[in-house]
Structures are given as C-alpha cells and as structure tokens.
Amino acid sequence: MxxxxxxxxxxxxxxxxxxxxxxxxxxxxxxxxxxxxxxxxxxxxxxxxxxxxxxxxxxxxxxxxxxxxxxxxGEKEVTAEIETAVQASILNIEIKKNGPILITTDCVITHGDGSKETKQGTTALCRCGQSANKPYCDGTHRKVGFETEK
CATH class of the missing domain: 3.30.70.20 (Alpha-Beta Plaits)
Structure with missing residues (x-):
C-alpha cells in the first residue's frame, strides 16, 4: 500500500x-x-x-x-480499464525490456506473510531485485543499469 x-x-x-x-x-x-x-x-x-x-x-x-x-x-478511483468481460478472465503479463513485469489485468498479490492485496488495472512487479517497494517496481532498475537480453 x-x-x-x-x-x-x-x-x-x-x-x-x-x-x-x-x-x-x-x-x-x-x-x-x-x-x-x-x-x-x-x-x-x-x-x-x-x-x-x-x-x-x-x-x-x-x-x-x-x-x-x-x-x-464520489471517490471511486478508476485506473486502466478492462475493455470486455472476456479480457477480465485472461491474465495478461508483459515483460518490459530492461524493466518490470507488467500485469495488465486485475490481480491478487499474496505477500510472503500470507496477506493478500487486490490490485486493479496495471501492476508493475520488480524484476531487477533492487526496488525499495518490493514486490512492486519503483523505477530503481534505471538507476542500477538493469539490462536483459530480450
């Protein structure tokens, strides 16, 4: 959070x-x-x-x-929209070159302590291992020069 x-x-x-x-x-x-x-x-x-x-x-x-x-x-926040009910049932994951893993559908993150967090819209997960906000990406990959082959 x-x-x-x-x-x-x-x-x-x-x-x-x-x-x-x-x-x-x-x-x-x-x-x-x-x-x-x-x-x-x-x-x-x-x-x-x-x-x-x-x-x-x-x-x-x-x-x-x-x-x-x-x-x-009222204060009901909206993030990236899911266009159809069919898309809502499909998990969409994108691996960004030299960057995070993007989950572009709603998902539930289960943390190491067993607590669960529902994320809506797009969620960026750390791939470089250096984020101060794990499991989420905080952009540190740019500062540490994280690079991937693909």
Missing part, C-alpha cells in the same frame, strides 16, 4: 497520484506535458487541458500510480 497519496482536481475530475507505486515510465509527461510536468510544483496542472484528455492519459499509466475519479460520482 502506498505511504503517500496526492490529489489534484479541476472540480470535474480528481487525479490521484501514489508516488510509492510510480515506476517513472514517463508516459504521463511525455504525452501530456501541459498537465504532467515533473519540473514544476505542483507537478500536475489540472487546468492545462480538458477533463477528457486528462482521463485518457491517466488510463495509460502502466503502474497504476495515477488513477482518477469523477467528482460527481
């Missing part, structure tokens, strides 16, 4: 950022820089684009560190 959570709103939609879950894929700020800019504080400017564009970008977050909820519907 993330230790910190930050919320940013434009009164229509609220973006929730859980930095402890972030793998720093940079997808958010390379594709919608006017909203997501890590060089600025606050780094998320909710007034810089439309609600629709912000939602579409948040849905692309590979780690689930970014989620959103529509303010009119």
């Amino acid at each position: 993330p230790k910190s959570t930050f919320k940013y709103t434009n009164n229509e939609v609220t973006v929730v950022w859980k930095p402890d879950t972030c793998i720093h894929s940079r997808i958010c700020w390379t594709q919608l820089r006017e909203v997501f800019d890590p060089a600025k504080r606050p780094w998320i400017n909710m007034e810089a684009s439309t609600t629709e564009a912000i939602i579409e970008q948040v849905k692309k977050c590979p780690s689930g560190a970014l989620s959103y909820y529509l303010n009119a519907e």
Whole structure:
C-alpha cells in the first residue's frame, strides 16, 4: 500500500497520484506535458487541458500510480480499464525490456506473510531485485543499469 497519496482536481475530475507505486515510465509527461510536468510544483496542472484528455492519459499509466475519479460520482478511483468481460478472465503479463513485469489485468498479490492485496488495472512487479517497494517496481532498475537480453 502506498505511504503517500496526492490529489489534484479541476472540480470535474480528481487525479490521484501514489508516488510509492510510480515506476517513472514517463508516459504521463511525455504525452501530456501541459498537465504532467515533473519540473514544476505542483507537478500536475489540472487546468492545462480538458477533463477528457486528462482521463485518457491517466488510463495509460502502466503502474497504476495515477488513477482518477469523477467528482460527481464520489471517490471511486478508476485506473486502466478492462475493455470486455472476456479480457477480465485472461491474465495478461508483459515483460518490459530492461524493466518490470507488467500485469495488465486485475490481480491478487499474496505477500510472503500470507496477506493478500487486490490490485486493479496495471501492476508493475520488480524484476531487477533492487526496488525499495518490493514486490512492486519503483523505477530503481534505471538507476542500477538493469539490462536483459530480450
């Protein structure tokens, strides 16, 4: 579970950022820089684009560190969507070159102590062994120069 959570709103939609879950894929700020800019504080400017564009970008977050909820519907967070009921029954795993293992469907993580955690949307698992947030990826693979053959 993330230790910190930050919320940013434009009164229509609220973006929730859980930095402890972030793998720093940079997808958010390379594709919608006017909203997501890590060089600025606050780094998320909710007034810089439309609600629709912000939602579409948040849905692309590979780690689930970014989620959103529509303010009119209450605080039910939404991450990457599962498009059909058929997809929901299929486990989809992607091995990122020089990066984490991505599980792109809802899953249950059973920890070493037996506790279980349900993850929705995309979950990034550490593959380099250096994450400070195991079993989840925290982007450390970039700092340690983790490389794979494939």
